[in-house]
Amino acid sequence: MQHKQHPLISPVPGTSRHVDSFHFGCRGNGKKVYIQASLHADELPGMLVAWQLKQMLKTLEQEGKLNGEVVLVPVANPIGQNQHLMDVHLGRYELETGQNFNRGYKDTFPEVKQQVAERLTKDVDANKQLIRESMLNALAKWQPQTELQSQQKVLQTLSCDSDVMLDLHCDFEAALHLYSTYYSWSGIEPLARCLGSKANMLADDTGGNPFDCSTDMVWQRLNAEFGDMIPQGCLGATVELRGQADVTDEYAEHDAKAIVAYLVWLGVVAGDADDMPETLAPSSDLAAVETLKTTQGGVLVLKVQPGDWVEAGQIFAQVIDPITDSIEEVRVTQAGYVYSRTIRRMATAGMLIGNVAGSEIIRSGYLLAP
Ligand SMILES: [Zn+2]
Structure with a gap:
């Protein structure tokens, strides 16, 4: 496991924050899966799941069972983690601007389209690599002005070249459910099945550019523009781990094990994917x-x-x-x-x-x- 720290813009003298990422397995070997928790900072079930996953992934790595790369960010929003007002944690909107922490991610599509248009070939794997480099370039050129923008840039840079990205949230009081896109659903459905999710809402164009579609929708639009030479490059989903008060060892262990079972299905963790539940998870339109x-x-x-x-x-x-x-x-x-x-x-x-x-x-x- 590698631990990296990514500094954010310091908003005022005497303060500084950073995002911590934990990297398991081998970069460039097999699929890359990116998982982050608590982007809405007062949604903490995912943070406990991420911590349990961290322990599981350490063991799997030591046992040589990782056939891909997993990047884990258990505290995706250090800015929001420190927003407490009169004994209440306010983690959904940045207090400075009122901006929802899960909206307004950078849309790299126009730049990527321009950069790759003349360079695409019939080799879809080479195209995939080219597009990922182009996304990273577009993000590298982005010069954030604020601490919040610098946090968005870190999260997008860590995730944009992944095959699967999962954003762990929760609702106020809720049953476990997922949001994803029609584009990603066939590859996300097995996760919903492992988690036992009974409500899975899909939309390709939600508006607002939330984190979970900041990458898969770029691939979808490139595919619409250039056709079959653009492969399915990234799947994205927001996983809503019940309600805000549902922070328990039992739920977290269940959910972390379900995510590991999904990693087995993806081929990122060695194991028997035949153990998956057989009944397909339902889906409906958002x-x-x-x-x-x-x-x-x-x-x-x-x-x-x-x-x-x-x-x-x-x-x-x-x-x-x-x-x-x-x-x-x-x-x-x-x-x-x-x-x-x-x-x-x-x-x-x-x-x-x-x-x-x-x-x-x-x-x-x-x-x-x-
Ligand atoms: Zn949320």
């Missing part, structure tokens, strides 16, 4: 997710649990105004799987209180949460 919102403020009484199946018309929550006695009933409009709900119990008007994975397309445009 635009078929019903985002349930309130229309008034009040005490929020949730009537369903993450993991529940709900029918159209079923009540999701009541919002009670104890002054006017007005009671709002928030109902689902299509049947589906409740995969997450808010952690707050005082609703504000227009607040998102939960998500149900349905089957009918009911949304368009920007598909992510704020």
Whole structure:
């Protein structure tokens, strides 16, 4: 295992942060898998999973069982890790700018397209290598102005030449679920199967350029531009490891073992891939997710649990105004799987209180949460 440190821009004199990465196996030998945790810094189940994975990968490396490279970043957001306000950890948005830590990654597509257009050949492996070098070049030329941008640059540089990149997050209160792209899904589905994920939402164009599609969508667009001489270069997924409070040894061990089983399936860890669960993981369109919102403020009484199946018309929550006695009933409009709900119990008007994975397309445009 190699431990590397990547310094960030120091925002003010007397402070400095860095991102730590841990490298297992051999660079350039087999596939490269990149795994990071807690990009939303107050989402900590993934950090515990990453720590357990680190111990497992050390052992696998010592036993000579790694046939590829794994890069692990257990603390992907040191900036957000230190944002505490009055005993509350605020890790989703940078306090300086209000920017969501998982939005606005650099889109390398225009530069990569320009750099490779005249140099592509019929040799798809050579093209793959060329495109990866071009992505690294585009990132190397990027001159971040802020600490946050320098953190984004480090994470993208560590991950952009990988075959698979996994971003470990969690929701507020949730069942385990995944977000990925149609482009990546066939190679991510086995991970969802190993994890036992029952809700896997797919979209190729979510808007917002989050971390998990910052690389696979470049490959997809290159493929659309140049055709079959562009191979499938990178698969990406955001893995939502239940809710914020679900930081337990048992969950983490289950999830870390599932990720190792997936690494076996990928051929990065030696082992028997026949041990995979046989039933394919389901998937649905991200635009078929019903985002349930309130229309008034009040005490929020949730009537369903993450993991529940709900029918159209079923009540999701009541919002009670104890002054006017007005009671709002928030109902689902299509049947589906409740995969997450808010952690707050005082609703504000227009607040998102939960998500149900349905089957009918009911949304368009920007598909992510704020
Ligand atoms: Zn998150």
